[in-house]
Amino acid sequence: MEVSRHWRLNQQRYALVGEVCPNCGVKLFPPRDVCLECEAPAKELYTFTGLGEVYSYTTIYDPPAGFEHNAPYMVALVKLEEGPLVTAQLTDVDFNDVQIGMPVEMVTRKLRADGEQGMIIYGYKFRPAVTAVI
């Protein structure tokens, strides 16, 4: 079992909690404690809105162990409105409708399940935006 390994990421997986650099103001996801841009310490938490757009995407037909039952599935780079890119699956969407620039929003979904008896791992995926953005 890898319970602690997933449990310690629950703020990120369930709520997109990253960090903001107090020095240069850059928002960071995943959190990394040292700013990607200015290399200053950046441990101040920041919760992302979960809104963004598709920056690039793929459909996986040759899945890794643990994801066989999901294939084919889409993985994207989503550009969050605060700046960073995040790697995540796209969900609730017809493959043919996805294109670069498509507005998306974060939802919580099952990432994988380790068999009948094992742990179920939840986390963020992105779906076409239904929330009105003004």
Added chain:
Amino acid sequence: MNVSIIGLGQTDVREHWDASLRHLAWYAIEAAMDDAHYNQIDAIYVGNMLAGQLSNQNHLGALVADFAGLRGAEALTVEAADASGGAALRQAVLAVQSGMVETALVVGVEKMTDESGSVIPAALATALDADYEAAHGQTLSGAAALLMRRYMHENGLSLSDFAGFSVNAHANAMANPRAMFRNKLRPEAFAAAPMTAEPVSLFDEAPVGDGAAAVIITASDRAADMVARPVRIAASALTTDTLSLHDRRELLWLNAAESSARRAYEQAGVSPADIDVFELHDSFTILAALALEACGFAERGQGWQLARDGEIGRGGRIPVSTFGGLKARGNPSGATGLYQIVEVAQQVRGMAGDCQVAGARIGMAQNLGGMGATAVTHILRSDE
């Protein structure tokens, strides 16, 4: 740099169902020792990525030293995903250049085909960020696909614009008896191949295979007295970039590929125009295009044009994948970097057989880990 290669060895790249990890390593080592007519090895650097996962075997330094009759030698594994082979050579070069090690053996070995199916992409995905990429079902092919899709979008390209890389690799492999796939590839077949991670297809990505390749290196002044045609390691550089694509400032620029090549050019006192042959890391065609740009052979967004225009062929401006590259020679992950070195060394020795690039004197090998998070660049020249 005062380091030269005195021996080369390699096995075929294929499904070696009759050979274990240790046997593959030994076959390449034995060939390198025969080539050098020398077996007094002081230190062994093993490049490997997947033995712990696919063979339940770590501790390859001691395993290989023991099995190769080199008990007592300093020996350890160097791991940097599919840049492990190049990284292992880099460590050996540092050791010999420092004077602390007289003669070093570097062997890249990978045993992949004892496993199959979803285990392989899962093992290869350990080159990515386990928490923020692989945990979301991302694979190496999927990561390459994200690069390729965005590159196609920004440059207005279609899938068939990448065919030239794979067609060239297969054409060159037809002359390499060690290669995994020695069949001609037609551009129409490339475009029709089944997708692994759209737009990356089966004929876009390099096949996994078993294999081992080895070199023996020593100080250049010693090498001149030991073998007729030593090959000088004129440059050796390893740099890194963000592990994940999502942390790249510019998604379509391979920072580490650029910085390691720049350091290598400076060490060797050469420029891209001086490179006669370039073994690049074509695990995916998009990485070949981006490496050509990062290393100064093409402008941004134009690396693919070298393949379209036939500039990467044996008689072109910058021949690449001259023995088939990762795509057609095959890609035994942690061994790939050593295959590249063995191939470039054969080219600059003028002993590349039917794969020979006429008049090759200076060659470059660039070994990438994952999506270029590690980049190792070596420049070799004939020691005359």
